[in-house]
Amino acid sequence: MSEQSSCDGSQAFEAQHSRSLRDFMRTESMSAGMLVVAALVALVWANSPWSQSYVDLWHTELSIRFGSGGLTMDLHHWINDGLMVVFFFVIGLEVRKEFAIGELTDRSRVVVPLVAGITGMLVPAAIFLALNPSGPEAAGWGAVIGTDTAFLLGVMALVGPAVSTQLRIFLLTLTVIDDIVAVSVIGIVYSDGLSLGALAVAALCLVVLVVLDRAGVWQAAPYVLVVLVLWIATLESGVHASIAGMVSGLLVPALDPRRADVEAAATQFRAFRQSPMPGVQRAARRSLTRAISVNERLQEALHTPTSSVVVPVFALANAGVDLRDGVLADAFGSALMWGIVLGLVVGKALGIFLGAFASVRLGWGRLPQGVGMGHTLAGGALSGIGFTVSLLIISLAFESSRLQDEARVGVLVSAVLASLAGWLAFRFAARFLGQRDAALPTLLTPPVDPARDHVVGPVDAPLTLVEYLDYECPFCARVSGVGDELRAYFGDRLRYVTRHLPLTVHPHAELAAVAAEAAGKQDRFWEMHATLFAHQDELELEDLVGYAAELDLDVEQFLRDLEDEDLSRHIQHDVASAEESGVRGTPTFFVGETRHVGPHDARTLIAALEAAGRDAARASGRPIG
Structure with a gap:
């Protein structure tokens, strides 16, 4: 990964x-x-x-x-x-x-x-x-x-x-x-012929495994020990x-x-960097394992x-x-x-x-x-x-x-x-039958439309990066600063585009996407975009209204826009485009019109964009530079 x-x-x-x-x-x-x-x-x-x-x-x-x-x-x-x-x-x-x-x-x-x-x-x-x-x-x-x-x-x-x-x-x-x-x-x-006593022991082992699961036991040793006993009992049972x-x-x-476990592991790891002692090392390893x-x-x-x-x-x-x-x-x-x-x-x-x-x-x-x-x-x-x-x-x-x-x-x-x-x-x-590759589509469908897509940078820039995102996805938040790094590197040669893909596993993601669009109707899309990522754990309706007030939006208009069916259709259009383009998770990036496969750190995306620029220059006969 x-x-x-x-x-x-x-x-x-x-x-x-x-x-x-x-x-x-x-x-x-x-x-x-x-x-x-x-x-x-x-x-x-x-x-x-x-x-x-x-x-x-x-x-x-x-x-x-x-x-x-x-x-x-x-x-x-x-x-x-x-x-x-x-x-x-x-x-x-x-x-x-x-x-x-x-x-x-x-x-x-x-x-x-x-x-x-x-x-x-x-x-x-x-x-x-x-x-x-x-x-x-x-x-x-x-x-x-x-x-x-x-x-x-x-x-x-x-x-x-x-x-x-x-x-x-x-x-x-x-x-x-x-x-x-x-x-x-x-x-x-x-x-073979069955032994009821051994079968009873095997059944008890299965019950113990269920209990370990329900109790949230995260260590591997208890499970391995019970499975070993289960194996021996099954051998003796005739099954x-x-x-x-x-x-x-x-x-x-x-x-x-769980986010809490991941954050706890990160905290313990930072503690070990500051104090590389055996006890701290054991605590860090334990928290990493538990995650x-x-x-x-x-x-x-x-x-x-x-x-x-x-x-x-x-x-x-x-x-x-x-x-x-x-x-x-x-x-x-x-x-x-x-x-x-x-x-x-x-x-x-x-x-x-x-x-x-x-x-x-x-x-x-x-x-x-x-x-x-x-x-x-x-x-x-x-x-x-x-x-x-x-x-x-x-x-x-x-x-x-x-x-x-x-x-x-x-x-x-x-x-x-x-x-x-x-x-x-x-x-x-x-x-x-023309059925060659059995893979997800890789082309962006439909192409970027500056009239409906949210774009940062010149609309006619030679390089394009499109991101499908979810405001409740922690990994999207983690790479939210990548866009800033890329724009700083490429300047006016790059346009950065976002599209919504609120995932069903994130209960507040769709409402957050509507909130961003509602802010966009008052020309505050990018400000709300940054605010939502900064407060991923606080995306209830009252939180969104509070953010609208902090951004000096017309709150009453904002609330009316949250009910606007056109904004919901806009998000559903983005979701449909993700499906058609082969997007299954967030964040997913497209370099130009091609889905990016692999890491999405700034260095990797810069290399992919530069390669796309060289390919476009060759195709058009322009000098590569």
């Missing part, structure tokens, strides 16, 4: 301001590459003269003892029932964050991926069961319902559009639904431990940083090791299929293998596309801005990469090593075919 950060009306993680999404994608892409390497190593090892050492390694027993008690499992189970719990715990953390402060807070954005996710599981399961309606093979239907998020994003980085932020968000939302259902299936359908990871992750609270929710801190700590260690190790332990002695030929003649291939490759693409198409046509919701139906088909095709979840379910669904091998061949073949199908679908969408 840039030093300034941003506010967001839906709290969605948008790439235009936040580095977190880009870091997430980079980590997932790296994980996908390591996963492929680990799977290839496993395949080569399992088919080499040293194949028995591969089998023996995963049957090696490992014990952890606590006095007379402890846990004893072979290495394969430690990975599938232990490390993978961490993997699902991280998924649970991400889901909780998305529902609490992320993309899924806006329930209208959930409908299309929800329907697509459900149909994207029902259609593959139906295809599989049509080919394997009975017998032990039918137990493998769960292998076709899940999607390997890391693998999907990694492949999309290779075969998808150059810019696909919006499609990635759509697919991440969809895979959240996949993950919840898949883990529920693992925990319920593929569990597969993956569900403990997912459910416990869902119960770890995710919150936006970030325990959910996000655990994600930060676990996401990279989970993606770069847990998932590749799982692939190494589970992808090693010995294809010798006719196993490959048997697999290609097996309804089980073809059920998995057709379920994942055809069923996922068809199910996700039909679910998205139907929900949009029926008016239940809409696709993210910048995402077309061609992108949905291509993303659905890539969702046929079930790898991690599919391999885990296969290890639970079948006792026969022959059936496991046939099913694993199906998963590996599906990963290759789904990647190819996704590549072809993206090419089709780009060539025949």
